Amino acid sequence: GKRYTITLLPGDGIGPEVISVTKKVLNLTGSLEGIEFGFKEMPMGGAALDLTGVPLPEETLSTAKQSDAVLLGAIGGYKWDKNEKHLKPETGLLQLREGLKVFANLRPASVLPQLVDASTLKKEVAEGVDLMVVRELTGGIYFGKPRGFGTNENGEEIGFNTEVYAAYEIDRIARVAFETARKRRGKLCSVDKANVLEASMFWRRRVMAIASEYPDVELTHMYVDNAAMQLVRNPKQFDTIVTNNIFGDILSDEASMITGSIGMLPSASLGAAGPGLFEPIHGSAPDIAGQDKANPLATILSAAMLLKYGLGEEKAALRIETAVLDTLSKGFRTGDIYSEQNKLVGCKEMGEEVLKSI
Amino acid sequence: GKRYTITLLPGDGIGPEVISVTKKVLNLTGSLEGIEFGFKEMPMGGAALDLTGVPLPEETLSTAKQSDAVLLGAIGGYKWDKNEKHLKPETGLLQLREGLKVFANLRPASVLPQLVDASTLKKEVAEGVDLMVVRELTGGIYFGKPRGFGTNENGEEIGFNTEVYAAYEIDRIARVAFETARKRRGKLCSVDKANVLEASMFWRRRVMAIASEYPDVELTHMYVDNAAMQLVRNPKQFDTIVTNNIFGDILSDEASMITGSIGMLPSASLGAAGPGLFEPIHGSAPDIAGQDKANPLATILSAAMLLKYGLGEEKAALRIETAVLDTLSKGFRTGDIYSEQNKLVGCKEMGEEVLKSI
């Protein structure tokens, strides 16, 4: 049988609950598919701050690097909100992305037939939405230098950041996006602000250059303000979207809310080599932490992405995805996706039901 | 009677049609309120490019500066899309904003009871939405230096921009936002990305400092990704939003689409002194230009904002706003907001109906 080492980073808030449930799902799936998982649980985020004084301890990063894939729960909470920048849980996450060099963040947002009512959009607008945001994750204004505080030529205090992309950074994320679109419906929309920003003009120029390698994929371009509108107006027009770090942060969250079920949405962050990072897109939800109310499905589906994109175990991934759909079809719902005539369950029970379906 | 000089910038696409209708509305309103308008029509955007070779001729800017207010139709079109940056219609608009020093962009987004069905959001979510985005308009990454193209330390080609805010820029837009919130429902939400960007940390710090001058306004802070979600999840939670130039570009467009009637939404851009710039938030819609199909109401409502915010003529402004609501209540609709059982009209006829209601 095959054996993989998975680093688990439960993190904060509801993180430990959803990771614990997902671990069981991975174990059962593995035993049925002839795969053995060795789990290493490491502190990260606020939990790591409390334990070690930093949001991403060196040992956590090196363990993650040496494993075959990394599964993260969620990080952050009120307790650390006022911390200085280098002591914020979020900074640990950025360091982890940078350390693992996972430059490509895949964020699917699809409206499941079982959950179409959860969207705030009208049924006919939400129904059938199935898009993927490919977000650049280790460049742009998140990491660009110079950055900081200072004074301008008039002696006025300023705060500043740099939005910067090098050709190779755009080329590699564009390739991931074209490959992704090719495996989907063959349509790629690159989102930028090329009518104003040089960084975006350069982005567009490189994406167009890479397009020649993918004549079978239909490429379009859209300004970010228009994209934010079109996601509300008619999200079905999108197949795959590729965009920079900050626009991807905004648009992928908007897209996920359009599905109405953020508690359902997984994500994968991949590099050129080395382990990928897999995490639900929801936050740590401190208000419901420890109450067995969290929806574990986003993390369970992140584990499916881990199997598919991280380990190439497509069959095992499909087994999990099918079990999740099956569990929903049986009517089991956590509070966040509950609607009348369904069965309200907690985090653990939802996990048990998925295990049964597997 | 009073006399004001208004610079009209019809611009491109549907711009000339909506401006021509709005001019009549202003004239009639003026004659009833004892106000005389002197109009100066100047080229701008693509029209100016074709005529003079630049998107904002010096004479257009100087005429605008010398007038009491500026009313813009729309700019841009396929014809100039591939132009170099300094020859883009959009660049003319940015130069106009900079030249007039209109740092505060007010973008209301409200769902009119008559048009609640136009939204793609469910009725119970859209109904009663009434928010105002106060967007910083002459700073941030739109204007920050250094910017351009170059090579990094590894000799790789790069494109880059600078997001930068000085204290005075944040302070003055914050004051406009607090004043705006005070005249509305007393709630201000400042949107930033202070968990990642220094420019946002500085933004938040200054907004908090200015808050002490407005103890009667309730101030909250939200990350931009969350704001993009919350606008879809529950837009009614917002009263006034204040944010930087690029986030304001994205969020105000998203908010406007939530109303479902972009053809209805006006905007005002104001400086510390000098004429304000008023324009519909929709674009030049080249596909329907010259066909008498455009919705002139956004421009007519921009003229109302011009009267209210630009000239302090609140009574005349109210007269126009009431006439617009009245026209909608009578069932007149242009194509973009048409739904069954209403009366479909063109741009001119809609203008005639507003004139009748005035």
Ligand SMILES: CC(C)[C@H](C(=O)O)[C@@H](O)C(=O)O
């Ligand atoms: C927590 C934060 C730093 C992070 C980001 O902005 O990337 C989050 O919003 C996300 O999208 O994963």
Ligand SMILES: CC(C)[C@H](C(=O)O)[C@@H](O)C(=O)O
């Ligand atoms: C046309 C463009 C430069 C402009 C902007 O980005 O400010 C437009 O999108 C707007 O919001 O008025």
